[in-house]
Amino acid sequence: MSTVQLCTLLLNEEEWIEKCYLQHRDFPGLKSWVFVHGADAAYAESNPDMVTKDGLSVDKTASILDEISRSDPRVTVVHHGWMKHTDPAQGKMIGRNCYLEVADQVKPDYLYVCDPDEFLTHQHQGQVVRMMELAPKGMNAFMFGLRSIWR
Numbered sequence: 001m002s003t004v005q006l007c008t009l010l011l012n013e014e015e016w017i018e019k020c021y022l023q024h025r026d027f028p029g030l031k032s033w034v035f036v037h038g039a040d041a042a043y044a045e046s047n048p049d050m051v052t053k054d055g056l057s058v059d060k061t062a063s064i065l066d067e068i069s070r071s072d073p074r075v076t077v078v079h080h081g082w083m084k085h086t087d088p089a090q091g092k093m094i095g096r097n098c099y100l101e102v103a104d105q106v107k108p109d110y111l112y113v114c115d116p117d118e119f120l121t122h123q124h125q126g127q128v129v130r131m132m133e134l135a136p137k138g139m140n141a142f143m144f145g146l147r148s149i150w151r
Helices: 017-024 041-046 061-071 088-106 122-134
Strands: 004-010 030-040 075-083 110-113
Touching (some): 004 088, 017 030, 017 061
Parallel strands (some): 004 110, 030 075
């Protein structure tokens, strides 16, 4: 079976992060999960009360991530803080580079980027891995439709 690294950028996700972890911790082939914790500078400019002076969450996100990483050796947490770029629309690129650096060390077959409030059923997790495995070797990016039903 192929190996997978889950990649999650997050800020102020105490409501979702434990649920997301519990839902995806048995993702087929899970070799690594990287959580990059920090604020895009453009977001912080319009939401200054939602970010600490270090560019981190104002809620319990940091402590929840630290607890998850202590209990699961596959989990890496990068408390990056501020993510700034000369092009304000590219601030999150800095965070994405953090999980790519971990991938360089871990060497998974695939990366799957998921938001903390994005949930795949166990069946869909398996389908995602199978689709990636069956795709032509020249394909190096996939986009899966995700439907979320909210009340």
